[in-house]
Amino acid sequence: MNKTDVNLIVENYLRNPFRSLGLSLLIALLASVLLVGGLLSLSLSKGLDRLSSRLGADVIVFPQGSEVDDQTILLQGDFKYAYLPQGSLEFIRGLDDVEVATPQYFLTSLSSSCCDQKVWIVGFDPSSDFVIQPWIREVFENKLVKGTIVVGSEISVGEKKTIKFFDREYPVAAKLEPIGNGLDQAVFVDVATLADIRGAAKTKGVRFDSSSVGYSSILIKLRPDSDTERLSREIYAHFDGLQIFSRKDLFSGLEKPANVMQVVVWIVVAFFLVIAAAAIVISFSLSTRERKREYALLRILGSTRRRLKILVLGEAMLVSAVGTYIGLLFSSVFFFTFKIWLDEHIDIPFIVPENAEIAAVYAVIILLLHLIGPVVVYGVANKVSEIDAYVALREVEH
Amino acid sequence: MILNVSNLYKTYTRRGNEFNAVEDVEFFAWSGDFSVVIGESGSGKSTLLSLLAGINHPTKGTVIFNGFDFANLSDAEISAIRNDKIGYVPQESVFLPHFTVLENILLPRAIRDGKKIEAYGLADTTDIDIISKLETLGIAHLVNEMPAELSGGELKRASIVRALVNKPDIIIADEPTSNLDEANGKIVFDLLADLARSGTSVLVATHDPHGFKYGDRVYTMHKGRLLSSGESDYGGL
Secondary structure, eight states: OOHHHHHHHHHHHHHSHHHHHHHHHHHHHHHHHHHHHHHHHHHHHHHHHHHHHHHOOSEEEEEGGGOOOTTHHHHTOOOOSOOOOTTHHHHHHTSTTEEEEEEEEEEEESSOSSOSSOEEEEEEOTTTOSSHHHHHHTTOOSOOOTTOEEEOTTOOOOTTOEEEETTEEEEEEEEOOOOSSGGGGEEEEEHHHHHHHHHHHHHTTOOOOGGGGSOSEEEEEEOTTOOHHHHHHHHHHHOSSEEEEEHHHHHHHHHHHHHHHHHHHHHHHHHHHHHHHHHHHHHHHHHHHHTHHHHHHHHHTTOOHHHHHHHHHHHHHHHHHHHHHHHHHHHHHHHHHHHHHHHHHOSSOOOOOOHHHHHHHHHHHHHHHHHHHHHHTHHHHHHHHTOOHHHHHHHHHO | OOEEEEEEEEEEEETTEEEEEEEEEEEEEOTTOEEEEEOOTTSSHHHHHHHHTTSSOOSEEEEEETTEEGGGSOHHHHHHHHHHTEEEEOSSOOOOTTSOHHHHHTHHHHHHHTOOGGGOOGGGGGGGTHHHHHHHTTOGGGTTSOGGGSOHHHHHHHHHHHHHTTOOSEEEEESTTTTOOHHHHHHHHHHHHHHHHTTOEEEEEOOOHHHHTTOSEEEEEETTEEEEOOSOTTOOO
């Protein structure tokens, strides 16, 4: 494409601003839907992946009274003051299907110095834990010493890098990567530090109920070829007051709405794609017919057939490019303004992608949408390139 | 020899019947020739000129331009010849409506050089003396107007200057004086005669009776056949 072509393409675009801008706005809508849909879809996938890797356990046992369901466990981290029956951990560890079982303890603090909202304290047993520690090791290689804590991604830490619980300060060793659910607002401590926090609470006059020495949950890693159904039956046979979830149970409840949302997003994208493509084709067919004499003139003056094709394809690309950048600009403002709202109101794990991933989404959209115009008008461009200049002039003349 | 045309046919189908718009035409043009083709409407003059300009493809026969047979050239090669070596003036004046008259006149050069059309100013036109031609044809003051502002006659004159912009070897003009009054028609023919005198081959199809006398060879087109009419009374150039 040389400067003459660019000149003619830009002039053709500008000569009919309503038509050009109208088509560009359709592409802008498509770009917006693609960007928001793409980022939403990617965020959901990342949220689910991260959650799956963070869960780590094949089976989780919760107390019956905790009233947790398969979604709130993961999404809200909405842990209640309910504890598993005495002896349940030892029993589970003794079952043939169980490779490792580790307990977790949940406390809540309404008076920490860090946050306006409720902060969950998740205690783990370092000797058996296979879930929290690998996760911590991604950002903190050393062993956690007693009295130090690790915080979720949404916990704010001051310059002192400490968090105060019940008037006692605890140094923050590390901040975790986001997960996309309530655990991002949790604090993670080993059992020794948890006991210290309980002591601090006691000195402040805050009393946990008598069962608070129990476990809040037991996370189980199964042996290969083990049977979750059999495991559940054996546990239920010995204990009342607990509920058992497999990883599959937990994720099926999450994947369904996430999949529905993704399908809806792509249906909307397909709808706008068809509308935009049809509008571009119809508009270019009409305008090239109107400009037949001009194309004939260019042929007479020495333009090749290929050049005429480039002019039509170039104009379609300009329409697409203008629309793409308008769309990306507005949808970016929308997405990043409402990301926090989405994060809080969308009931499935949602992690805003890394900058590099966002850049990749932008790059793919820019590439795709720059091509959409030229691709859909290719047939029109071919027709223009095959124009019979002599006949075209005479058709209008006579 | 600039043009060597032999056994040229162009066949069209109208309501299922084939007819020859151009039939068995033999034609030659040398540098400095001024050839005039006359004939009634529908006799095939415009079709013949479009074939000779490489705008239209013959059904049969050969058009050899400067030794190159159009039939053996690619679209890019014929387009380059049409751009640089042939100055074609179509019967109806066609202009790009969103460029000024000057930009339209300089369009063949922009196509040849691949430059931005607005990049050319009048200073760029001096090598081919476009300014003097614009002045000769009385449209120099109109170059910065948009085509829609000009009358049919002014556009016709502008399209003649556009055909000259790349200093072609041959000017092929289809009714160059249509839309022009007698005085302006004479100015156009005088300009074409000057060009022929300076070595450019000129081929004109016209109804204008004044045009006959400018041709050193005059042909009559009748039902697609080109008949030689001999030397004109004007005595050539």
